[in-house]
Amino acid sequence: MGLKLMSLLCKANILLCALFVEALVSSAAVSDSSNSLDLSSDFYSLSCPNVELLVKETVSSASSFDPTLPGKLLRLLFHDCVVEGCDGSVLIQGNGTERSDPANKSLGGFEVVESAKRLLEVLCPATVSCADILVLAARDAVEIAGGPPVRVPLGRKDGLNSSASNVRPNMVDTSFSLDEMVRLFSSKGLSLDDLVILSGAHTIGLAHCNAFSDRFKEDSKGNLVPIDSSLEESYALDLAKKCKAGASSSVTVSNDPVTASFFDNQYYKNLLDGKGLFQSDSVLISDSRTKGKVETFSENQDSFFDGWGDSFVRLSSVGVKTGDEGEIRVSCSSMNG
Structure with missing residues (x-):
């Protein structure tokens, strides 16, 4: 039915035809983002096309004031991914959360992720996950410090669980063999x-x-x-x-x-x-x-x-949540009510 209607519209009115095609593309994109289990490097190309630029500018600006931030952001991502997967669960504040565990007490860079999130909530509300922001921030931190640029797939959802009891069994200890x-x-x-x-x-x-x-x-x-x-x-x-x-x-x-x-x-x-x-x-x-x-x-x-x-890319793809497995948080430090 869609193809027949599009054909009739295109014969009758070029403008309506273009609008109909655009609607079909947008609908397909929304469907793919909510149901696909795969991440994609162009996941936000329609919904928030400037997300990577905005995150990078946030990280760059913050790093100019604090040159230790690249190391902090990279460590923050690792501590997130190895516990519950790369789902932003380490960003959650509160008693009994991953962030409250002694192994995570020395982590830093939270404010950079939160700053990027606040900006994106204004420009692309309820669209970009904290998990994706953290991956992008760590990726950009490496490049800002002189490392290589990396193209990363996006589309992660924010996790619905953050428990301190999951930290120690999944964390690398510096004394490990x-x-x-x-x-x-x-x-x-x-x-x-x-x-x-x-x-x-x-x-x-x-x-x-x-x-x-x-x-x-x-x-x-x-x-x-x-x-x-x-x-x-x-x-x-x-x-x-x-x-x-x-x-x-x-x-x-x-x-x-x-x-x-x-x-x-x-x-x-x-x-x-x-x-x-x-x-x-x-x-x-x-x-x-x-x-x-x-x-x-x-x-x-x-x-x-x-x-x-x-x-x-492999690290940032560990245990990701997509579709109905997670949410898009309004604030990275707390789950949606």
């Missing part, structure tokens, strides 16, 4: 190569001293003494000095001691030099399954960047 990390990544559909590549996120960002305290012990005088021989001596002593006993729990150090604010392949060079901050970093060069990849990326940044794009 390679086998422990492989098991966790595999449970998310991520490969060993993804593990090595995504670990490269530690080329930016900060870490609190307690995140690597297992690599030191306190002597009788209250000084920290390195006990992990895989750490390069001068680097270990520098960390011990910065994180001396009695230091504030808010003390942080750069994940990458060489190019802290730049997304590059320096992380892999650091590993080979014995300057991996976490135990979970250092194990990548002590195992034959991953050492070769580390060496390749340390020598060839383009190879790392090429791999980063594919691995980032």
Whole structure:
């Protein structure tokens, strides 16, 4: 019936014909977005065509005032995706939520996601999910810090559940062995190569001293003494000095001691030099399954960047909600009433 009506309209009136075609296209787009289980890079091409530009401008503006934001946004996305999937559940405030768990207390970047959301609610109300905004913000943060541009599929819905009890069983601990990390990544559909590549996120960002305290012990005088021989001596002593006993729990150090604010392949060079901050970093060069990849990326940044794009897309596609599995939140910090 639609084709017959369109044919008659096109014969009778060119303008009505054009309007009818536009209506059919818009209807199809709405139907696809609400029923398809697949994400699409042009998901918002009709409903909010400037979404990527608006998010990027928000991240860029905020990063100009706080250069630590790229690392925070990238870490925020990882903590979201590995727990309930990439559904924005880590953004929810309140007792008993993912965000309230001690493992997430040091997360940052929430205000950037919320700022982008407020802007989009004015221009494209009830259209763009917080989950998609977070993915775009983390993607853009990497590029702003010097990393590669990545085209990401969109169309995620915001999750309807956020529970602190789900955090610890799904979170990578900085003291994990390679086998422990492989098991966790595999449970998310991520490969060993993804593990090595995504670990490269530690080329930016900060870490609190307690995140690597297992690599030191306190002597009788209250000084920290390195006990992990895989750490390069001068680097270990520098960390011990910065994180001396009695230091504030808010003390942080750069994940990458060489190019802290730049997304590059320096992380892999650091590993080979014995300057991996976490135990979970250092194990990548002590195992034959991953050492070769580390060496390749340390020598060839383009190879790392090429791999980063594919691995980032896979990470940002973990456990996504689409269709009726979620909602479009009005505010990223609370579920719709």
